[in-house]
Amino acid sequence: MQRTTATDLVVVGAGTAGLPAAIEAAAHGLKVTVIEKADRVGGTLWRSWAQLSAGGTSLQRAKGIRDSPDLHFDDVMRISRNTADPELVRLAVDHAPATVEWLLAQGFDMHPDAPAVLHFHEPYLLPRTYWGRNAGRSVLEVLVPAFEKACGGSVTLELGAELTAFRTAERGRVAGVTIRDADGAFRDVDAAAVILTSGGYAGNPELFPRLTSGAPLAGPASPGAEGSGILAAVAAGGRVRGQERFLPTYGGVLRPGSTWETVGLDDYPALTPQSRAPWEIHVNARGERFVAEDAPSVDDRENALLAQPELKFWVVYDAAIRRSAPALFPTWDDADLDRAFQGGHPSFAVAGDLATLAQAAGIDPGGLAATVAAYNAAVASGRDAFGRACLPAPIAEPPFYAVLNHGTTLKSPAGLAVDGRLRVLGPDGPFENLWAAGEVIGGSTLSGKSFVSGMSVTPALGFGRMLGRRAAGASTEPGSM
Numbered sequence: 187m188q189r190t191t192a193t194d195l196v197v198v199g200a201g202t203a204g205l206p207a208a209i210e211a212a213a214h215g216l217k218v219t220v221i222e223k224a225d226r227v228g229g230t231l232w233r234s235w236a237q238l239s240a241g242g243t244s245l246q247r248a249k250g251i252r253d254s255p256d257l258h259f260d261d262v263m264r265i266s267r268n269t270a271d272p273e274l275v276r277l278a279v280d281h282a283p284a285t286v287e288w289l290l291a292q293g294f295d296m297h298p299d300a301p302a303v304l305h306f307h308e309p310y311l312l313p314r315t316y317w318g319r320n321a322g323r324s325v326l327e328v329l330v331p332a333f334e335k336a337c338g339g340s341v342t343l344e345l346g347a348e349l350t351a352f353r354t355a356e357r358g359r360v361a362g363v364t365i366r367d368a369d370g371a372f373r374d375v376d377a378a379a380v381i382l383t384s385g386g387y388a389g390n391p392e393l394f395p396r397l398t399s400g401a402p403l404a405g406p407a408s409p410g411a412e413g414s415g416i417l418a419a420v421a422a423g424g425r426v427r428g429q430e431r432f433l434p435t436y437g438g439v440l441r442p443g444s445t446w447e448t449v450g451l452d453d454y455p456a457l458t459p460q461s462r463a464p465w466e467i468h469v470n471a472r473g474e475r476f477v478a479e480d481a482p483s484v485d486d487r488e489n490a491l492l493a494q495p496e497l498k499f500w501v502v503y504d505a506a507i508r509r510s511a512p513a514l515f516p517t518w519d520d521a522d523l524d525r526a527f528q529g530g531h532p533s534f535a536v537a538g539d540l541a542t543l544a545q546a547a548g549i550d551p552g553g554l555a556a557t558v559a560a561y562n563a564a565v566a567s568g569r570d571a572f573g574r575a576c577l578p579a580p581i582a583e584p585p586f587y588a589v590l591n592h593g594t595t596l597k598s599p600a601g602l603a604v605d606g607r608l609r610v611l612g613p614d615g616p617f618e619n620l621w622a623a624g625e626v627i628g629g630s631t632l633s634g635k636s637f638v639s640g641m642s643v644t645p646a647l648g649f650g651r652m653l654g655r656r657a658a659g660a661s662t663e664p665g666s667m
């Protein structure tokens with residue numbers, strides 16, 4: 187027979203949003219049960235760069251940067267071309283400075299160069315991106331001790347336990363959740379409220395195209411990002427939005443042996459022209475270039491990639507470029523590259539002539555030959571059909587190299603529809619006692635069809651804290667409870 191336990195609040199998923207939710211709820215007197223399907227807490231923070239963004243912080247003031255939530259809001263809407271959800275962006279940017287100050291007050295190991303304007307995503311107009319010296323682990327260094335302390339009190343953590351269903355009560359409310367615990371036993375947990383912080387689906391190659399208008403998945407997401415929380419909410423009457431707001435990150439190489447998982451983000455090739463001017467060309471499966479490789483707007487490059495077959499492109503270069511250019515893979519040494527090209531890695535091809543290279547890589551040989559000839563003519567004349575300004579050398583000296591890259595996904599774009607108070611929307615309006623935060627509400631909700639620096643981790647932390655307080659009825663924010 188199925189056992190039942192009872193608690194004030196269930197938090198589903200002990201990651202970026204779930205940990206602060208549980209910490210705050212416990213600090214405000216609630217008995218909290220945290221359900222985490224992995225065998226450790228932390229979620230995507232183990233992999234994330236966890237860059238944060240906030241306008242109007244003490245760190246900005248100390249550096250003479252005049253910023254505010256209003257300017258941050260305008261910049262998010264500009265970068266996203268108004269495709270982000272304005273109501274939730276407003277909520278996020280208003281709470282972002284308090285999130286950064288809270289981390290600092292807990293001893294967060296802030297990188298001394300922060301805040302800065304970074305270029306991996308389309309840049310903000312002001313220095314407003316922050317990051318820890320140890321990326322996502324710096325955030326965990328703050329969250330985990332506070333969470334462990336709470337576990338000594340009113341928080342119960344169930345590791346290896348998975349939410350399998352919501353239990354609906356009368357119209358518009360949930361009665362709790364059904365879980366499969368670490369022993370494989372199913373159990374009901376009664377709760378006055380549930381906060382769903384189970385993350386996205388960017389670690390689930392089957393579900394990804396279903397929820398993302400058919401887009402293929404390639405990326406370095408956490409294996410826990412399977413989307414089961416989203417599916418459970420849909421089974422309870424929730425709905426998914428944001429399916430059409432997919433934009434790939436420009437580049438990333440698969441792990442050998444995987445059809446979708448890429449190497450870690452730190453090991454991606456250096457394709458950001460502000461950090462490393464390109465010496466190579468980028469071609470699609472037809473062997474055609476499709477963008478100026480040094481286009482300063484990453485949004486332009488990402489949108490150009492979106493139109494390419496299977497979101498694949500090859501970075502093509504020659505022996506002279508390999509010898510002379512700054513490293514394409516900054517974290518790899520020459521021996522790593524040699525191993526990859528000599529058969530150690532299916533995404534890497536090398537050959538003594540372009541036709542053999544094209545065949546080995548899976549590129550159309552005629553297309554590649556014509557493209558390289560046109561590019562070499564552009565290098566000679568200084569005039570490129572795509573307007574590329576950086577034309578350091580022709581591609582002429584064998585051996586020739588091609589590295590298959592993908593349009594990759596760091597966060598899943600679609601997610602559960604919520605209202606302005608982060609209540610999950612059901613068929614008849616919001617569930618009164620079921621809230622959601624983090625990537626489960628869709629990565630595009632706060633970034634639209636673009637990438638806006640820090641607009642996943644900062645709101646995950648900030649909304650998680652807000653909901654923990656809200657569940658305890660202790661929130662002082664406008665529009666709460």
Ligand SMILES: Cc1cc2nc3c(=O)[nH]c(=O)nc-3n(C[C@H](O)[C@H](O)[C@H](O)COP(=O)(O)OP(=O)(O)OC[C@H]3O[C@@H](n4cnc5c(N)ncnc54)[C@H](O)[C@@H]3O)c2cc1C
Pocket residue numbers: 198199200201202203204221222223224227228229230231233234235236237238347348349350383384385386406407408410411412413414415451596597623624625626629639640641642643644646
């Ligand atoms: C490599 C990489 C770099 C990134 N860099 C940045 C960045 O610099 N800035 C930024 O803003 N964003 C970044 N992101 C995105 C950002 O890190 C994530 O969107 C965010 O951390 C997700 O937080 P979350 O709380 O929603 O999910 P998570 O932190 O993934 O937590 C979800 C938790 O729920 C658990 N779970 C899942 N399903 C269930 C279930 N059914 N039952 C119980 N538990 C469940 C999971 O195991 C996990 O522990 C990056 C992402 C990646 C992959």
